[in-house]
Amino acid sequence: MKQAFIMIVEDEYIARENLEHILQKEGYQTLALDSGVKALKELEKNEFDLVMTDLRMQQVDGMQVLERTRELYPDTEVLMITGYATVTTAVEAMQKGAYHYLAKPYKIDEVRILVRQALERRWLKQEVIELRQQIQVAKAIHHLSSRSERRFLAINCGSFTEELLAHELFGHEKEAFTGARGVKKGLLEVAVKGTIFLDEIGEMSLSMQAKLLRVLQDRTFFRVGGTTEIPVDIRILAATNKDLKNEVEKGTFRQDLYYRLAVITVEVPPLSERKDDIPLLSQHFLEKFSTAQGKRVEKISHDVMDILMSYTFPGNVRELENIIERAVTLASDSTVEMAHLPEDLREQRFDIRRRPKTELLTLEENEKEYIGWVLEQVNGNKTKAAEILGIDRVSLWRKLKRYSMDAEA
Numbered sequence: 001m002k003q004a005f006i007m008i009v010e011d012e013y014i015a016r017e018n019l020e021h022i023l024q025k026e027g028y029q030t031l032a033l034d035s036g037v038k039a040l041k042e043l044e045k046n047e048f049d050l051v052m053t054d055l056r057m058q059q060v061d062g063m064q065v066l067e068r069t070r071e072l073y074p075d076t077e078v079l080m081i082t083g084y085a086t087v088t089t090a091v092e093a094m095q096k097g098a099y100h101y102l103a104k105p106y107k108i109d110e111v112r113i114l115v116r117q118a119l120e121r122r123w124l125k126q127e128v129i130e131l132r133q134q135i136q137v138a139k140a141i142h143h144l145s146s147r148s149e150r151r152f153l154a155i156n157c158g159s160f161t162e163e164l165l166a167h168e169l170f171g172h173e174k175e176a177f178t179g180a181r182g183v184k185k186g187l188l189e190v191a192v193k194g195t196i197f198l199d200e201i202g203e204m205s206l207s208m209q210a211k212l213l214r215v216l217q218d219r220t221f222f223r224v225g226g227t228t229e230i231p232v233d234i235r236i237l238a239a240t241n242k243d244l245k246n247e248v249e250k251g252t253f254r255q256d257l258y259y260r261l262a263v264i265t266v267e268v269p270p271l272s273e274r275k276d277d278i279p280l281l282s283q284h285f286l287e288k289f290s291t292a293q294g295k296r297v298e299k300i301s302h303d304v305m306d307i308l309m310s311y312t313f314p315g316n317v318r319e320l321e322n323i324i325e326r327a328v329t330l331a332s333d334s335t336v337e338m339a340h341l342p343e344d345l346r347e348q349r350f351d352i353r354r355r356p357k358t359e360l361l362t363l364e365e366n367e368k369e370y371i372g373w374v375l376e377q378v379n380g381n382k383t384k385a386a387e388i389l390g391i392d393r394v395s396l397w398r399k400l401k402r403y404s405m406d407a408e409a
Contacts, residue, residue: 007053036062080101124280142237155187339387364403371399
């Protein structure tokens, strides 16, 4: 891991020296300043991986340092240091973009953990930016080819019926069908000398596969309802999450089309086989949907990430994308929590202590153990437990009483 550059802004001498000592022992490069005024000047000259600033300072306070940091360097994380650890100040700092806050008197281990997590988030953002530049392999191939100045068009073959897919690819002549008032050019014509990306080609019907094969072999096609051959000069890129060799053996994919397409193949393993990509993709989708929904959901809790890392993702990257979109929609603050995940995913976390196979749990026994497990995870916080269980606090109290569990309010 690269060496981080951290700015400390603290007007108390001893506190400033202690923080600098702790961070330097961890191997970080530091710059310690005694005022917000100096911090603003330094920010004009240098970018930092992390800014740790006291909240209460003369002339320029920590909030002003935070705001200027976010304005100049959106990816730089900020930890707010405060001796006034009230909910109000903490929430305000988080709303303005602080990663977290550090309440005085703080513990050395707490400092180390928060700093490490903030830096990991900073570097994750940078990795996501790099990932965005690589995530669409098809576009990369197009842009690096001699056709890069021409059109790049993509279509999801699984989203259309055979008839509609034909109209999209080949276009149609005037009066080819009821309502066809004029000639429409298909993607094959529009993308002349460019690239067409056929996503989910494994979903294409056999008859449609035959039509595509003819285009690849003859380099010509007919518009729907047309009789004139139209020459075509395009590059075809295709992607699928199916094993096409297996589909060929089953007879659901044409062998001749497979070999026409599989001149050069780029295999991307399923998400379950590249777990290291899950945090990066999750953060990418988090930012994508937060921006789209006008929210500031910026973090994923450790419990949620643990679930995502252990999940098999049968629906691959699209399933992860849907999970994060749902979570952002449900989130009311800056963090994705357990309650924002689908129920079946939340239950995956429950590592129930099963009895022997011959002694299966009853539904009530299962519910009792699950409630107990959830309470353990939230340190007995019944409000939080009720939220995760999807019931109100009164209903939880009744269940606890029913199962003779701790029923204190």
